[in-house]
Amino acid sequence: MMSEEELRQEMRQYIRYITGRKSTEHALQLFVRANEQPSFLLNQEEENQLRKILPHPILIPLIDCATGLFLPNHFLRKRMTLAFAIIETDTAYVDLFMPRPFRIYGFAQLAFRGTTAVFKAIIGRVVLWKIA
Amino acid sequence: MEDSLIRWDMIVVGSGCTGAMAAQTLVERGFKVLMIDGGLKDEIYQSLLPDKDFLTARQTDKQQHRYFLGDKFEGIPFGHVKAGEHLTPPRKFMTQLTQQKIPLQSSTFSPIESLAYGGLGNGWGLGCCVFSEAELKACGLPVAEMNEAYEVVGKRIGVSGAKDDAANYTAARLDSLQPSIGLDSVGKNLLDNYQQKKTTLNRKGFYMGRPSLALITEAVDDRKPYPYKDFDFYSDKDKSAYRPWITVDKLKTQANFAYDSGWVVESFEETPDSVIVHARKISDASKQPFMCKKLVLGSGVLGTARIVLRSANALSPKLPLLSNPFSYLACSQPFLLGKDLDPYKIGFAQLSMFLDEDGTNSYVPMGSVYSYRAMLLFHLLKESPLDVKTAHLFLQFMMPSFTIMGLFHPESYSAEKYVQLEKDNTTFSGDKLKVNYVPTAKEDELVKRNEKLFGQALRSLNCFVLRNIAPGHGASIHYGGTLPFSDTNEPFHLLPDGRLCGSKNVYVADGSGFTFLPGKGLTLSLMANAHLVAKQIRLD
Ligand SMILES: Cc1cc2nc3c(=O)[nH]c(=O)nc-3n(C[C@H](O)[C@H](O)[C@H](O)COP(=O)(O)OP(=O)(O)OC[C@H]3O[C@@H](n4cnc5c(N)ncnc54)[C@H](O)[C@@H]3O)c2cc1C
Numbered sequence: 001m002m003s004e005e006e007l008r009q010e011m012r013q014y015i016r017y018i019t020g021r022k023s024t025e026h027a028l029q030l031f032v033r034a035n036e037q038p039s040f041l042l043n044q045e046e047e048n049q050l051r052k053i054l055p056h057p058i059l060i061p062l063i064d065c066a067t068g069l070f071l072p073n074h075f076l077r078k079r080m081t082l083a084f085a086i087i088e089t090d091t092a093y094v095d096l097f098m099p100r101p102f103r104i105y106g107f108a109q110l111a112f113r114g115t116t117a118v119f120k121a122i123i124g125r126v127v128l129w130k131i132a
Numbered sequence: 133m134e135d136s137l138i139r140w141d142m143i144v145v146g147s148g149c150t151g152a153m154a155a156q157t158l159v160e161r162g163f164k165v166l167m168i169d170g171g172l173k174d175e176i177y178q179s180l181l182p183d184k185d186f187l188t189a190r191q192t193d194k195q196q197h198r199y200f201l202g203d204k205f206e207g208i209p210f211g212h213v214k215a216g217e218h219l220t221p222p223r224k225f226m227t228q229l230t231q232q233k234i235p236l237q238s239s240t241f242s243p244i245e246s247l248a249y250g251g252l253g254n255g256w257g258l259g260c261c262v263f264s265e266a267e268l269k270a271c272g273l274p275v276a277e278m279n280e281a282y283e284v285v286g287k288r289i290g291v292s293g294a295k296d297d298a299a300n301y302t303a304a305r306l307d308s309l310q311p312s313i314g315l316d317s318v319g320k321n322l323l324d325n326y327q328q329k330k331t332t333l334n335r336k337g338f339y340m341g342r343p344s345l346a347l348i349t350e351a352v353d354d355r356k357p358y359p360y361k362d363f364d365f366y367s368d369k370d371k372s373a374y375r376p377w378i379t380v381d382k383l384k385t386q387a388n389f390a391y392d393s394g395w396v397v398e399s400f401e402e403t404p405d406s407v408i409v410h411a412r413k414i415s416d417a418s419k420q421p422f423m424c425k426k427l428v429l430g431s432g433v434l435g436t437a438r439i440v441l442r443s444a445n446a447l448s449p450k451l452p453l454l455s456n457p458f459s460y461l462a463c464s465q466p467f468l469l470g471k472d473l474d475p476y477k478i479g480f481a482q483l484s485m486f487l488d489e490d491g492t493n494s495y496v497p498m499g500s501v502y503s504y505r506a507m508l509l510f511h512l513l514k515e516s517p518l519d520v521k522t523a524h525l526f527l528q529f530m531m532p533s534f535t536i537m538g539l540f541h542p543e544s545y546s547a548e549k550y551v552q553l554e555k556d557n558t559t560f561s562g563d564k565l566k567v568n569y570v571p572t573a574k575e576d577e578l579v580k581r582n583e584k585l586f587g588q589a590l591r592s593l594n595c596f597v598l599r600n601i602a603p604g605h606g607a608s609i610h611y612g613g614t615l616p617f618s619d620t621n622e623p624f625h626l627l628p629d630g631r632l633c634g635s636k637n638v639y640v641a642d643g644s645g646f647t648f649l650p651g652k653g654l655t656l657s658l659m660a661n662a663h664l665v666a667k668q669i670r671l672d
Contacts, residue, residue: 017520017521018520018521018524026194030197034205037204037205039204039205039210040205061519061521064519064520064521065519067519068516068517068518068519068520068522068523069517069518069519072514072517078210080520081208081210081510081513081514081520082205082208084509084510084513084520084524085200085201085205085207085208085508085510086197086201088200088508088509088510089196089197089200089201089508090197091190091191091192091193091194091196094190094191096524096528097508097509097528098528099470099471099472099528099529099531099532100470100525100528100529101470101472102469102470102471102529103470106470106525106529107529109525110522110525110526110529113521113522113525114518114522117518117519117522120519121519
């Protein structure tokens with residue numbers, strides 16, 4: 001079983017990555033609570049992989065891209081979706097989930113992100129293969 | 133059997149749309165009616181839902197994770213899209229305990245069934261359509277009587293809509309029609325585009341307009357007009373949406389009606405002048421017989437199939453099955469990209485689009501158009517083949533332009549679509565319903581063709597299909613046809629008045645008798661048929 005501190009550390013990294021903001025206690029607690037549910041329990045192998053990733057927050061974007069593009073059913077994609085859902089329903093982050101105004105800059109940002117995501121995904125795929 | 137020993141003239145099984153309508157008619161006719169039902173209710177979420185609009189709740193309610201995600205985080209979907217997955221935590225009670233108490237096994241069909249107070253009607257999208265003469269005939273339903281029954285049911289449940297281009301296909305011709313709800317920008321933009329292109333589209337057989345919904349826009353008794361709070365998938369506090377429990381709650385105040393919940397009816401047995409209904413308590417599996425003069429089954433098509441097969445002690449026959457093929461077209465209207473969100477959004481269908489290629493109103497697929505907000509972005513994340521970070525940005529841009537079309541196709545019988553009851557000593561009832569649902573290649577082709585035509589029609593309205601999502605067979609939640617109407621008194625059929633062939637006192641009020649399922653929403657017709665069945669039952 002992952003310890004509570006490990007789970008909080010994991011969620012802190014997701015929050016920082018997805019929102020660029022600090023974590024709220026509320027979101028951290030919810031993530032810990034979600035991990036008590038049978039549908040979110042990890043098996044030993046998944047725990048081992050997660051423990052290898054946690055000390056290196058820099059890996060999160062790579063793994064996100066790899067799972068998003070190549071491995072939609074990967075357990076890490078499931079955890080990031082859980083984190084995303086918790087963040088979305090936390091009043092502290094609600095503004096980040098409202099529609100964005102149409103700006104060329106925004107589209108350029110999206111296009112840039114999409115392009116780099118492919119490269120990150122390839123590296124992320126290698127990382128996942130290494131830690132498996 | 134002594135007449136005085138039989139306390140009830142009628143027992144109605146089920147409190148869903150059909151059970152509720154049948155019971156109301158029987159109670160109004162003065163019979164003593166007992167309703168036996170699964171009767172499960174939501175005990176957790178209703179009290180949590182705020183009396184605020186969606187945006188205010190999103191910004192201020194610290195408890196929102198409970199109703200959006202669920203206390204067990206059951207609102208977060210994973211894996212392949214399945215029927216019922218989109219039910220929000222406050223609606224999930226609808227399907228509670230079904231796998232344990234009324235098990236179903238299939239690798240080709242995943243339906244939703246209910247043991248709830250109000251049945252599937254707790255979550256139905258309220259879409260109401262009046263079937264055309266050709267469709268009624270294909271369903272095995274009497275045209276003139278059904279047309280009268282539509283009016284009765286329309287008045288009972290309250291239907292809003294508009295007499296527009298789609299009026300031939302919706303329920304807009306009902307006398308009691310209330311005005312339509314407003315449109316949000318998704319619906320308005322698409323309808324404006326349709327007005328400009330309608331000559332070309334009509335020539336191809338496409339008609340678009342406001343859907344008829346069992347949603348009131350003017351107060352009726354204690355039901356308030358639609359409040360535009362965008363909690364349509366979560367709460368029914370205002371009772372503006374018709375839910376069958378509204379009818380049953382009212383019936384409970386009548387002296388000749390009683391409601392008994394917490395039961396799974398297993399079978400019935402007929403004596404010359406009565407019916408004995410065998411039920412098992414959900415909580416402790418204890419058995420109890422109930423006695424009545426006539427039995428009316430409104431337990432949903434699959435539920436009724438179980439009860440009838442078990443009662444005939446017939447484990448082997450295959451009963452045919454109908455279920456409308458269904459898919460979602462996830463679309464975007466680029467003109468709306470980056471626009472501010474409307475002050476209100478509407479969860480229910482905004483528009484309906486019908487394809488009547490030969491103009492006979494006999495084979496008409498239907499598309500229901502929705503905007504997207506109240507289900508939140510995390511539901512879409514799973515469907516996007518992007519990393520979370522890019523998907524987040526992408527979805528924020530897209531949100532105001534998201535347009536979802538739910539596409540329903542007409543459905544006829546074919547050989548590899550059937551249900552069967554099979555012994556299984558490990559289950560609550562000692563058996564399980566097995567479903568095989570494999571459409572023919574021709575049926576699949578027709579569905580693909582319809583999807584393509586709807587996609588093209590949407591494109592001509594500047595609405596572009598991003599993804600075609602197939603949630604699998606059974607996902608339409610429209611079922612019928614297991615006990616086809618027939619006047620030849622064959623076993624496992626229904627006579628035109630709803631009586632089970634071979635029985636004297638057992639009637640079926642749900643969609644089991646329908647011999648065809650039009651693409652249009654069937655529930656108004658289910659309710660009209662239930663009323664008709666109940667209207668015709670006589671005590672000899
Ligand atoms: C999300 C959703 C959206 C929908 N949208 C639409 C729409 O827009 N338009 C439309 O036309 N249709 C729609 N439908 C379909 C519609 O809800 C159903 O067609 C309708 O509710 C069926 O009613 P019913 O009474 O036949 O069966 P059910 O609703 O299944 O009711 C069955 C009842 O019987 C009881 N029961 C079952 N088995 C037993 C048993 N063995 N013993 C005791 N009690 C039993 C249950 O407790 C329940 O009360 C939708 C459904 C869902 C879930």
